[in-house]
Amino acid sequence: MNKRAAPVARQPTDWQTPAMQRHVRRRYAAERRFRLLGLAAVCASAAFLFYLLATMIAQGASGFTETRLALPLDLRGHVTVTRAQLNGAAADLALAGAGLENAVDAAADRAFPAQGGEALLSDGAWLRVRDAIKRHPRLLATPVTIPVPVATDIDMAYKGIGTPESEAAVAALGTHLSRGLNVSFFTGADATDPTRAGIWGALKGSLLTMLVTLALAFPIGVLSALYLEEYAPRNRWTDLIEVSINNLAAVPSIIFGLLGLAVFLGTFHMPRSGAIVGGLTLALMTMPVIVIAGRNAITAVPPSIRDAARALGASPIQVVFHHVLPLALPGILTGTIIGMARALGETAPLLMIGMRAFIAAPPGRLTDPATVLPVQIFLWSDDVQTGFVEKTSAAIIVLLVVLLAMNGLAIYLRNRFETRWK
Amino acid sequence: MSNAAPKMTASGVNVFYGRKQAIRDVSIDVRREDVTAFIGPSGCGKSTFLRTLNRMNDTIPGARVEGDIRLDGEDIYAKAMDVVQLRARVGMVFQKPNPFPKSIFENVAYGPRIHGLARSKADLAQIVERSLTRAGLWAEVKDRLSDSGTALSGGQQQRLCIARAIAVDPEVILMDEPCSALDPIATAKIEELIHELRGRYAIVIVTHNMQQAARVSQRTAFFHLGQLVEYGDTSDIFTNPRQDRTKDYITGRYG
Ligand SMILES: Nc1ncnc2c1ncn2[C@@H]1O[C@H](COP(=O)(O)OP(=O)(O)OP(=O)(O)O)[C@@H](O)[C@H]1O
Numbered sequence A: 001m002n003k004r005a006a007p008v009a010r011q012p013t014d015w016q017t018p019a020m021q022r023h024v025r026r027r028y029a030a031e032r033r034f035r036l037l038g039l040a041a042v043c044a045s046a047a048f049l050f051y052l053l054a055t056m057i058a059q060g061a062s063g064f065t066e067t068r069l070a071l072p073l074d075l076r077g078h079v080t081v082t083r084a085q086l087n088g089a090a091a092d093l094a095l096a097g098a099g100l101e102n103a104v105d106a107a108a109d110r111a112f113p114a115q116g117g118e119a120l121l122s123d124g125a126w127l128r129v130r131d132a133i134k135r136h137p138r139l140l141a142t143p144v145t146i147p148v149p150v151a152t153d154i155d156m157a158y159k160g161i162g163t164p165e166s167e168a169a170v171a172a173l174g175t176h177l178s179r180g181l182n183v184s185f186f187t188g189a190d191a192t193d194p195t196r197a198g199i200w201g202a203l204k205g206s207l208l209t210m211l212v213t214l215a216l217a218f219p220i221g222v223l224s225a226l227y228l229e230e231y232a233p234r235n236r237w238t239d240l241i242e243v244s245i246n247n248l249a250a251v252p253s254i255i256f257g258l259l260g261l262a263v264f265l266g267t268f269h270m271p272r273s274g275a276i277v278g279g280l281t282l283a284l285m286t287m288p289v290i291v292i293a294g295r296n297a298i299t300a301v302p303p304s305i306r307d308a309a310r311a312l313g314a315s316p317i318q319v320v321f322h323h324v325l326p327l328a329l330p331g332i333l334t335g336t337i338i339g340m341a342r343a344l345g346e347t348a349p350l351l352m353i354g355m356r357a358f359i360a361a362p363p364g365r366l367t368d369p370a371t372v373l374p375v376q377i378f379l380w381s382d383d384v385q386t387g388f389v390e391k392t393s394a395a396i397i398v399l400l401v402v403l404l405a406m407n408g409l410a411i412y413l414r415n416r417f418e419t420r421w422k
Numbered sequence B: 001m002s003n004a005a006p007k008m009t010a011s012g013v014n015v016f017y018g019r020k021q022a023i024r025d026v027s028i029d030v031r032r033e034d035v036t037a038f039i040g041p042s043g044c045g046k047s048t049f050l051r052t053l054n055r056m057n058d059t060i061p062g063a064r065v066e067g068d069i070r071l072d073g074e075d076i077y078a079k080a081m082d083v084v085q086l087r088a089r090v091g092m093v094f095q096k097p098n099p100f101p102k103s104i105f106e107n108v109a110y111g112p113r114i115h116g117l118a119r120s121k122a123d124l125a126q127i128v129e130r131s132l133t134r135a136g137l138w139a140e141v142k143d144r145l146s147d148s149g150t151a152l153s154g155g156q157q158q159r160l161c162i163a164r165a166i167a168v169d170p171e172v173i174l175m176d177e178p179c180s181a182l183d184p185i186a187t188a189k190i191e192e193l194i195h196e197l198r199g200r201y202a203i204v205i206v207t208h209n210m211q212q213a214a215r216v217s218q219r220t221a222f223f224h225l226g227q228l229v230e231y232g233d234t235s236d237i238f239t240n241p242r243q244d245r246t247k248d249y250i251t252g253r254y255g
């Protein structure tokens, strides 16, 4: 009897055994699980984003509108100005001096005595009448009806969130009230009365600030990145600079605010709250971001391109400006716009340098007191008057639109330069 | 063979990368009218030595060159030497084709433009056409000069790089394994091109392909471990090598 087993030849793998099948099933399950998890994550973030946008638009849309009261006016005998006075630059002064505000208030008292009279009108109602008269001087000579903005409580009540009295007034006024686009929201600056508050002041402040930031941070950042990558020798000093720049990019923004306060206001005595100081402070914050993005984009340019240019006898500057920079530009621009978008949304450092003041006129120059969109949002959200709730949301929508426009610009520039340089 | 003064002479050249020595005491003459081939096993320093001839080693951090290298008797490592001009006089073609991501025309026109070699637009166009013709590429690209240089095939790209190098009208052309990324047909085209360029430019070519060295060159230098083992007429090196190491290498016993 031969009890010794023959040497076992290696059997071909049987893929049909239950163990194998289980193995395969487990692999499929893992794949499915992972895909579902990923899908869930994407859905969750999309849902958050959608919720944010939906609430902002739902709350903010009414911030772009105003309620108007059709006010019957007969200014004959109440306001006397000459034709000549209405033509010049002094027309505003002439109409104010002639008692137009009182006349408008009196007209409201006369037309709607039971509903509250002049209390129905926004503080700025007479300005609407004034502008209408400047366009059509004959309004002074005939009885007319002009739609004027109403006071905040009536406005709120008409939009559905009023006190019992104001809701009663709205019901009594009936069809005298109407809804319209609040143009002054896009042309005015901050005001104590929500119906008169506008976003243009803050938007212009933001634009001026960004202009200063870009004008400083972009050239300095790009030149630093180029110098560090293309010229600087690799030694302990450049290592130190590199570490400092990386750390600088991670420094909390409020610290840049303190730095700006100490340096630009304290040492250089620049005008407080000016867009120039805000821009300088944000440039300090944005520059490291641009340097880092720039260096990454520059290192990504293949060394073989540099060699090719050098071997043809291109000087170092020609290598950089003819070859490296154009190829790195899309990356540099993307980094710049990310940095600028961050600067646009920055609040804390600007509070430190006094850009949180109440600014009732859009800034004309870089040194004029200014505020910026996120600070304006912060200020309005802090206001106790109910009218500012919808203004806050409306301002957020404006800020988001500006941010989207910037990102759109980034994508446009990227595509443009990438197709050009392949 | 020739009594004319050599185009380039190198004597006692050492090259260091940091503390590591890559080239040891190499002396060599490059003749004006010949194609010179550098052969040797991988890592023996052929590329390193080639790059000393147009000072491309300057751009490598930590690289240091000692010794005396002259172009027409002029010390190219002298303080007074303008590296930019030197590289215009000693052109280079790399192992991997590296056209600029620009149009074919711009690739070739770049060198003449930065050195101010063309007097007018028409002149520049003529230089481009002549260079592409000499590089054997004109017929293939004359209708698509504004296409990107990177959209060409590998062999076409390498010929574009050669056209780009000869557009600045150099005196010497250095080629570092110009055919290693190419198929046999493209290789044959480039070898043919080297034949045609011979005499007009002094040519130095690094190659791993023994047959190629034998086909295109008149002089061959065999490098091993950073040293120049043997240098002589190509026919002698391949039929009658004096050193055992050379014989072993060209007969394929190692390397
Ligand atoms: N940039 C560098 N830094 C440090 N050492 C280098 C560098 N370039 C080359 N070397 C070293 O110098 C030696 C010679 O390299 P080189 O590139 O000249 O060889 P080669 O003969 O061209 O080889 P191959 O045929 O593979 O291209 C090698 O040992 C290599 O490791």
Ligand SMILES: [Mg+2]
Pocket: B046, B047, B048, B176
């Ligand atoms: Mg090599």
